[in-house]
Amino acid sequence: MSGGNNTRVVRVALMAVPALLISLTFLQQRIDVSAAPLQNEKPELMLRSGAMVKKLSLGYDPLLADIYWTRAVQYFGERVGLRGATFELLGPLLDITTTLDPQLMVAYRFGAIFLSEPAPAGAGRPDLAVELVKKGIAANPDQWRLYGDLGLIYSIHLKDYQKAAKAYLEGSKNPNAQIYMKAMAGAVAQKGDSLETSKLIWGEVYSTTDDAQIKKRARQHLESLDAVIDLKNLNQTSETYWEKFGHYPATIQELRDAGLAEGKLEDPEGYPYVMGAYGVPQLNPESTIVMERDQQLPQRNH
Amino acid sequence: MSPIPGIVAVNTFREAVRDRVLYNLIFFALLMMGTAVLVGGVSIGIERDVIVNLGLTAISVFGILMAIFIGVGLVHKEIEKRTLYSLLAKPVQRWQFLVGKFGGLVLTLTVNTALMMVGLAAALFYVTRRFERSDGTIVVAIYFILLELALITSLALLFSCFSTPMLSTLYTLGIYIAGVFAPNIRDIGVVTASPVARWMATAVYYLLPNFHNFNVMAAAAHQETIPAALIWQNTLYAALYIAVVLLSAAAIFSSRDLK
Numbered sequence: 001m002s003g004g005n006n007t008r009v010v011r012v013a014l015m016a017v018p019a020l021l022i023s024l025t026f027l028q029q030r031i032d033v034s035a036a037p038l039q040n041e042k043p044e045l046m047l048r049s050g051a052m053v054k055k056l057s058l059g060y061d062p063l064l065a066d067i068y069w070t071r072a073v074q075y076f077g078e079r080v081g082l083r084g085a086t087f088e089l090l091g092p093l094l095d096i097t098t099t100l101d102p103q104l105m106v107a108y109r110f111g112a113i114f115l116s117e118p119a120p121a122g123a124g125r126p127d128l129a130v131e132l133v134k135k136g137i138a139a140n141p142d143q144w145r146l147y148g149d150l151g152l153i154y155s156i157h158l159k160d161y162q163k164a165a166k167a168y169l170e171g172s173k174n175p176n177a178q179i180y181m182k183a184m185a186g187a188v189a190q191k192g193d194s195l196e197t198s199k200l201i202w203g204e205v206y207s208t209t210d211d212a213q214i215k216k217r218a219r220q221h222l223e224s225l226d227a228v229i230d231l232k233n234l235n236q237t238s239e240t241y242w243e244k245f246g247h248y249p250a251t252i253q254e255l256r257d258a259g260l261a262e263g264k265l266e267d268p269e270g271y272p273y274v275m276g277a278y279g280v281p282q283l284n285p286e287s288t289i290v291m292e293r294d295q296q297l298p299q300r301n302h
Numbered sequence: 303m304s305p306i307p308g309i310v311a312v313n314t315f316r317e318a319v320r321d322r323v324l325y326n327l328i329f330f331a332l333l334m335m336g337t338a339v340l341v342g343g344v345s346i347g348i349e350r351d352v353i354v355n356l357g358l359t360a361i362s363v364f365g366i367l368m369a370i371f372i373g374v375g376l377v378h379k380e381i382e383k384r385t386l387y388s389l390l391a392k393p394v395q396r397w398q399f400l401v402g403k404f405g406g407l408v409l410t411l412t413v414n415t416a417l418m419m420v421g422l423a424a425a426l427f428y429v430t431r432r433f434e435r436s437d438g439t440i441v442v443a444i445y446f447i448l449l450e451l452a453l454i455t456s457l458a459l460l461f462s463c464f465s466t467p468m469l470s471t472l473y474t475l476g477i478y479i480a481g482v483f484a485p486n487i488r489d490i491g492v493v494t495a496s497p498v499a500r501w502m503a504t505a506v507y508y509l510l511p512n513f514h515n516f517n518v519m520a521a522a523a524h525q526e527t528i529p530a531a532l533i534w535q536n537t538l539y540a541a542l543y544i545a546v547v548l549l550s551a552a553a554i555f556s557s558r559d560l561k
Contacts, residue, residue, distance in 0.1 A: 006556035024546070028539065
């Protein structure tokens with residue numbers, strides 16, 4: 001009796017299992033649809049105190065620092081460029097990371113750039129960036145590049161050129177510091193708000209960082225600054241054209257035809273500049289170069 | 303309907319209680335009490351979230367450990383102690399024995415989970431000083447954990463039908479971990495350029511027990527509403543998958559030479 005029953009069980013299983021697995025496939029598709037609204041991960045940080053996390057790490061703080069650093073980069077990467085995105089956890093994440101591993105230089109440098117950048121490229125919190133970099137300097141006084149980062153935040157974002165010059169000067173005292181730190185201190189003190197100084201600062205960031213995201217951001221700044229310089233020069237040429245002909249040029253070609261401009265006249269991405277209303281040159285609409293509001297040329301009304 | 307699986311189940315439950323399995327509740331109670339007292343000092347503004355997350359995680363982890371470590375020994379212990387032979391000499395069929403063992407462990411896990419839910423509710427009330435209607439999501443989350451535990455129990459039982467407890471533990475744990483990451487496996491198929499890899503990833507996604515379905519802990523912590531459809535769909539999913547696993551276990555166990 002038992003042998004027959006056992007064979008029957010095997011037969012039932014052989015028939016029923018494939019049918020049930022097919023049903024499960026269809027059911028899983030329905031579940032995927034129903035569960036979709038719940039899949040949006042909420043940003044959260046259960047413990048905001050780096051010191052507390054360090055205590056709870058049971059001596060594995062370097063590994064935990066790496067995990068937090070990865071999380072910080074992911075958090076930033078998920079949001080950067082999104083309209084309306086905020087970065088309120090970027091500061092705490094970097095703070096915890098650098099508390100767990102105070103020598104993790106990339107975290108300070110990343111924070112210096114992306115905490116201070118205005119939205120949507122960054123958190124728009126230069127105050128937090130200053131705090132983070134100062135924390136980095138306190139833990140790593142030999143890292144003269146951090147002084148450069150501090151100088152960048154003060155000059156580019158906070159427009160405090162005295163403090164920026166002081167930071168560059170302080171960094172230049174390090175025997176390992178490169179000579180440009182002293183030059184930068186002088187340039188920032190003399191003409192902090194000039195485009196040339198900004199180019200110098202971003203140029204140094206570009207050439208000294210190994211982080212791909214920082215490099216990309218520095219390159220974007222450099223391209224944007226090049227475009228601003230080009231547009232300012234073209235605008236000046238447009239004024240000259242008006243003085244000569246009594247009206248503004250309608251196209252860039254008219255500047256060329258008048259012998260006032262020559263060459264390619266295109267932005268660093270290769271898009272030709274276009275002429276706007278009242279002879280104000282502009283970026284090509286197809287160009288992805290982004291100019292800060294304070295870098296845009298004022299519109300003429302005559 | 304035969305009462306035999308029920309009798310085996312009740313005896314399995316009694317045995318678990320005798321083996322002091324429910325002692326884990328003491329650890330859970332201490333954990334909840336400690337967290338409830340400490341949470342105010344370290345998690346400003348998200349005390350409720352911490353209690354809910356920690357409570358649900360503990361219920362899940364304790365339950366999974368019990369389901370796996372007890373589940374893999376259910377059949378093996380009976381064979382080793384040779385009690386299975388005297389049992390099968392009676393008019394008890396092998397599949398009835400398996401279903402009874404499964405039911406007994408699920409009953410143990412249900413009682414254990416229910417008691418832990420009471421502990422979580424007490425800690426939550428201590429911290430928030432009130433219950434809200436949206437706290438019902440926590441009950442749904444615990445119900446989903448229970449479905450997950452039942453599915454894990456069936457898997458542990460399946461492996462214990464043909465393998466040693468050590469290997470069965472590894473197999474069950476492996477399937478569980480793979481099942482938790484089932485959506486990631488599917489995503490690998492989405493990003494790959496190879497149609498074969500895409501097909502394989504999709505096949506594995508649907509074949510694995512999808513434990514990700516049962517995880518609504520974040521929704522419970524944030525007091526989000528869980529779609530009603532998801533409750534019956536997950537219930538049906540667990541029931542069907544358990545049926546697949548138990549049928550396979552019964553087929554393997556029935557064709558096994560126990561002499």
